[in-house]
Amino acid sequence: xxxxxxxxxxxxxxxxxxxxxxxxxxxxxxxxxxxxxxxxxxxxxxxxxxxxxxxxxxxxxxxxxxxxxxxxxxxxxxxxxxxxxxxxxxxxxxxxxxxxxxxxxxxxxxxxxxxxxxxxxxxxxxxxxxxxxxxxxxxxxxxxxxxxxxxxxxxxxxxxxxxxxxxxxxxxxxxxxxxxxxxxxxxxxxxxxxxxxxxxxxxxxxxxxxxxxxxxxxxxxxxxxxxxxxxxxxxxxxxxxxxxxxxxxxxxxxxxxxxxxxxxxxxxxxxxxxxxxxxxxxxxxxxxxxxxxxxxxxxxxxxxxxx
Amino acid sequence: xxxxxxxxxxxxxxxxxxxxxxxxxxxxxxxxxxxxxxxxxxxxxxxxxxxxxxxxxxxxxxxxxxxxxxxxxxxxxxxxxxxxxxxxxxxxxxxxxxxxxxxxxxxxxxxxxxxxxxxxxxxxxxxxxxxxxxxxxxxxxxxxxxxxxxxxxxxxxxxxxxxxxxxxxxxxxxxxxxxxxxxxxxxxxxxxxxxxxxxxxxxxxxxxxxxxxxxxxxxxxxxxxxxxxxxxxxxxxxxxxxxxxxxxxxxxxxxxxxxxxxxxxxxxxxxxxxxxxxxxxxxxxxxxxxxxxxxxxxxxxxxxxxxxxxxxxxxxxxxxxxxxxxxxxxxxxxxxxxxxxxxxxxxxxxxxxxxxxxxxxxxxxxxxxxxxxxxxxxxxxxxxxxxxxxxxxxxxxxxxxxxxxxxxxxxxxxxxxxxxxxxxxxxxxxxxxxxxxxxxxxxxxxxxxxxxxxxxxxxxxxxxxxxxxxxxxxxxxxxxxxxxxxxxxxxxxxxxxxxxxxxxxxxxxxxxxxxxxxxxxxxxxxxxxxxxxxxxxxxxxxxxxxxxxxxxxxxxxxxxxxxxxxxxxxxxxxxxxxxxxxxxx
Numbered sequence: 081x082x083x084x085x086x087x088x089x090x091x092x093x094x095x096x097x098x099x100x101x102x103x104x105x106x107x108x109x110x111x112x113x114x115x116x117x118x119x120x121x122x123x124x125x126x127x128x129x130x131x132x133x134x135x136x137x138x139x140x141x142x143x144x145x146x147x148x149x150x151x152x153x154x155x156x157x158x159x160x161x162x163x164x165x166x167x168x169x170x171x172x173x174x175x176x177x178x179x180x181x182x183x184x185x186x187x188x189x190x191x192x193x194x195x196x197x198x199x200x201x202x203x204x205x206x207x208x209x210x211x212x213x214x215x216x217x218x219x220x221x222x223x224x225x226x227x228x229x230x231x232x233x234x235x236x237x238x239x240x241x242x243x244x245x246x247x248x249x250x251x252x253x254x255x256x257x258x259x260x261x262x263x264x265x266x267x268x269x270x271x272x273x274x275x276x277x278x279x280x281x282x283x284x285x286x287x288x289x290x291x292x293x294x295x296x297x298x299x300x301x302x303x304x305x306x307x308x309x310x311x312x313x314x315x316x317x318x319x320x321x322x323x324x325x326x327x328x329x330x331x332x333x334x335x336x337x338x339x340x341x342x343x344x345x346x347x348x349x350x351x352x353x354x355x356x357x358x359x360x361x362x363x364x365x366x367x368x369x370x371x372x373x374x375x376x377x378x379x380x381x382x383x384x385x386x387x
Numbered sequence: 388x389x390x391x392x393x394x395x396x397x398x399x400x401x402x403x404x405x406x407x408x409x410x411x412x413x414x415x416x417x418x419x420x421x422x423x424x425x426x427x428x429x430x431x432x433x434x435x436x437x438x439x440x441x442x443x444x445x446x447x448x449x450x451x452x453x454x455x456x457x458x459x460x461x462x463x464x465x466x467x468x469x470x471x472x473x474x475x476x477x478x479x480x481x482x483x484x485x486x487x488x489x490x491x492x493x494x495x496x497x498x499x500x501x502x503x504x505x506x507x508x509x510x511x512x513x514x515x516x517x518x519x520x521x522x523x524x525x526x527x528x529x530x531x532x533x534x535x536x537x538x539x540x541x542x543x544x545x546x547x548x549x550x551x552x553x554x555x556x557x558x559x560x561x562x563x564x565x566x567x568x569x570x571x572x573x574x575x576x577x578x579x580x581x582x583x584x585x586x587x588x589x590x591x592x593x594x595x596x597x598x599x600x601x602x603x604x605x606x607x608x609x610x611x612x613x614x615x616x617x618x619x620x621x622x623x624x625x626x627x628x629x630x631x632x633x634x635x636x637x638x639x640x641x642x643x644x645x646x647x648x649x650x651x652x653x654x655x656x657x658x659x660x661x662x663x664x665x666x667x668x669x670x671x672x673x674x675x676x677x678x679x680x681x682x683x684x685x686x687x688x689x690x691x692x693x694x695x696x697x698x699x700x701x702x703x704x705x706x707x708x709x710x711x712x713x714x715x716x717x718x719x720x721x722x723x724x725x726x727x728x729x730x731x732x733x734x735x736x737x738x739x740x741x742x743x744x745x746x747x748x749x750x751x752x753x754x755x756x757x758x759x760x761x762x763x764x765x766x767x768x769x770x771x772x773x774x775x776x777x778x779x780x781x782x783x784x785x786x787x788x789x790x791x792x793x794x795x796x797x798x799x800x801x802x803x804x805x806x807x808x809x810x811x812x813x814x815x816x817x818x819x820x821x822x823x824x825x826x827x828x829x830x831x832x833x834x835x836x837x838x839x840x841x842x843x844x845x846x847x848x849x850x851x852x853x854x855x856x857x858x859x860x861x862x863x864x865x866x867x868x869x870x871x872x873x874x875x876x877x878x879x880x881x882x883x884x885x886x887x888x889x890x891x892x893x894x895x896x897x898x899x900x901x902x903x904x905x906x907x908x909x910x911x912x913x914x915x916x917x918x919x920x921x922x923x924x925x926x927x928x929x930x931x932x933x934x935x936x937x938x939x940x941x942x943x944x945x946x947x948x949x950x951x952x953x954x955x956x957x958x959x960x961x962x963x964x965x966x967x968x969x970x971x972x
Contacts, residue, residue: 148824148827149824149827150820150821150824152751152755152756152821153755155755169704169813169817170817170820170821242836243836243837243838325810325811325837329834329835329836329837330816330819330820330823330835330837331820331823331824331835341813341816343682343684344682344683344684344702344704344705344813345684345704345813346684347708348704348708
């Protein structure tokens with residue numbers, strides 16, 4: 081038995097649009113720098129994401145005040161040198177709550193999409209590769225979830241399961257996985273008829289090996305682009321459910337629930353609604369810019385010279 | 388200086404006394420007329436606190452014979468009426484049950500005063516004086532065992548059927564026999580309605596008591612329960628499973644009130660139009676529109692923009708700001724309301740409930756959350772209610788004591804408890820988080836559960852077992868009439884659990900029940916006070932039923948041109964729609 085020869089697909093189908101050799105040669109850091117140099121917006125996106133990822137990891141530790149414990153004597157104090165972002169209706173430091181809230185808002189969004197991705201990739205890959213009845217059954221199941229308006233479905237699931245950040249995460253996972261299943265299925269359907277897959281199959285590779293080693297790696301690029309864009313929307317959706325009282329419950333410093341708490345006093349305390357709102361906006365903008373930038377970077381037709 | 392005509396003095400005097408003139412206007416005109424300083428000062432005093440812009444922060448009232456004209460009325464008593472005949476009122480949540488003999492819900496009762504009627508109503512701010520409603524006259528015998536009501540001869544229900552004495556009796560039989568919600572308002576006095584309510588003629592009926600009942604008239608003026616529904620509608624819509632057509636009345640309105648329902652969307656809005664066949668003087672407003680506006684901020688915004696004309700559900704923070712708005716009038720009044728946190732009797736033993744009562748942040752809530760719209764109270768009986776006993780001690784926050792009691796009760800650090808309150812209520816949310824923070828200090832986790840108001844009411848007044856209910860539930864209550872028994876019976880008596888009252892946490896204490904039975908028949912104020920004191924001590928200290936944290940001061944916000952609104956400490960959050968009108972501006 082001869083060793084299975086490596087089959088190289090078309091260069092533009094590799095992750096980040098790089099040839100495998102080029103990717104190996106350049107390394108992730110060089111690729112990142114190259115991506116950042118493509119456009120000032122890419123740099124901005126990376127900067128924003130780095131900031132919020134930093135807050136996810138260290139926000140709670142570095143917060144200058146306790147983000148949970150009320151100090152009602154200090155309620156609704158305007159921004160000052162002690163409380164840079166002012167205080168909320170219970171006298172808690174808004175800056176500390178925004179910093180600590182990153183792990184709830186962004187962290188939960190990342191967890192949601194990670195789970196949705198795993199489910200979506202498995203379902204989509206199986207449906208696309210197996211075809212026939214399996215494809216029909218799995219896709220009709222996917223259609224079932226896609227048939228409802230996303231946020232309404234999430235609200236219904238969250239309301240049925242009880243109001244908490246965990247149930248909101250489950251609800252949002254339920255609305256995101258079908259999109260990945262659809263996306264991956266389409267990619268698998270296109271790839272499974274390509275010559276390099278045929279070649280692998282002709283050389284005796286098992287279906288599992290063909291799927292895992294030859295097809296799925298080539299679906300990564302569009303999935304990553306979709307994922308980066310979805311992170312922003314997932315952060316918004318998580319905040320939306322919390323705003324409606326279906327997600328994080330008090331006193332969790334989740335940005336959406338902070339905005340919900342602030343809306344009753346927004347005319348007297350502009351800072352209370354503004355700063356969590358700003359954090360939410362910057363996170364969403366950061367991930368959307370990253371998604372757009374990646375799409376352009378991956379596509380050789382839109383890839384530009386570094387600025 | 389102006390020429391001195393006697394009518395100028397008269398106009399100034401009447402304008403100041405009626406509140407039609409601002410203090411600045413009185414001062415200016417007084418000086419122009421050359422009045423002495425003491426005379427101007429006395430006029431300014433008569434002018435009250437009214438500021439430039441015409442906003443009167445004190446309650447307005449309808450003009451009556453012999454009184455000075457109300458704002459918006461001329462010296463001859465003629466009102467300057469506005470052409471805008473809609474009154475839009477904002478509620479804070481939906482009204483799931485529209486059956487007036489079942490709903491024990493404040494917002495429902497506020498709606499009912501537009502479309503249903505009691506026999507009599509409380510007069511003005513009094514809690515023991517009455518004015519006609521469906522009954523034109525009433526009287527009682529010397530020993531208070533027979534009460535006779537003479538009905539309006541031309542009264543009709545909205546479905547066109549006559550509201551005669553037989554119909555009223557049928558309605559009260561339904562109220563008593565259905566045994567839902569506020570039925571204690573009638574069952575305390577009438578156990579056998581078929582026998583005890585006698586129809587004398589088409590417009591006269593007599594309620595016969597088995598013993599002297601000094602509180603019967605007060606109970607008949609309650610806005611909870613003794614409202615008259617159409618027996619014809621009941622007959623038409625009753626079923627074998629629902630002989631009183633409760634399900635139908637829960638979604639439809641057929642009363643005798645001045646307004647008839649034309650649109651009912653329980654979670655959105657209610658529209659009432661003037662009932663053409665109303666038996667008394669037609670009210671000023673053509674339409675009453677009740678809008679369900681869940682968000683505190685939105686209700687405030689709608690009031691400030693003039694889209695809503697009245698609202699009784701404004702949080703204290705907003706009230707403090709709105710008091711300075713000349714386009715609005717904030718009518719503040721003392722009430723009989725006490726707010727509390729119900730504690731689950733089945734899930735928490737007495738020591739645990741005592742411990743939690745010590746952990747409540749009393750001072751912070753009253754000073755920083757209620758912002759002066761509440762004061763400390765020693766139990767469920769407000770100091771404005773007959774039977775209040777000031778000798779009962781009041782809880783204060785003591786976390787060490789709380790921890791000790793909770794440990795003795797078997798609760799360990801890290802144990803988790805649930806607290807439920809209505810979504811969108813910023814006051815409840817703030818209080819819950821302060822309580823949560825206090826408990827966190829002693830190692831107890833409090834999980835907050837926000838649910839919409841309708842769901843909260845359905846749980847509180849439904850029949851689900853206590854094991855399926857949270858450990859704590861936010862609540863507030865005031866008596867249906869000025870009486871301590873009536874305040875406590877629906878909330879804590881073992882006969883009032885589930886849908887039979889408002890004992891939402893299944894409080895059951897045999898000694899409490901026994902003393903309540905004695906209180907029910909107590910005749911002297913001294914006896915009422917003594918028994919009430921003993922009962923309140925059980926409810927707060929011996930076997931606590933709830934955390935009683937404040938007696939509430941209320942405020943209703945109205946557009947500045949609304950007149951005729953008089954607050955009442957029993958009809959809290961309600962509007963006397965039939966007295967109200969709008970001044971032309």
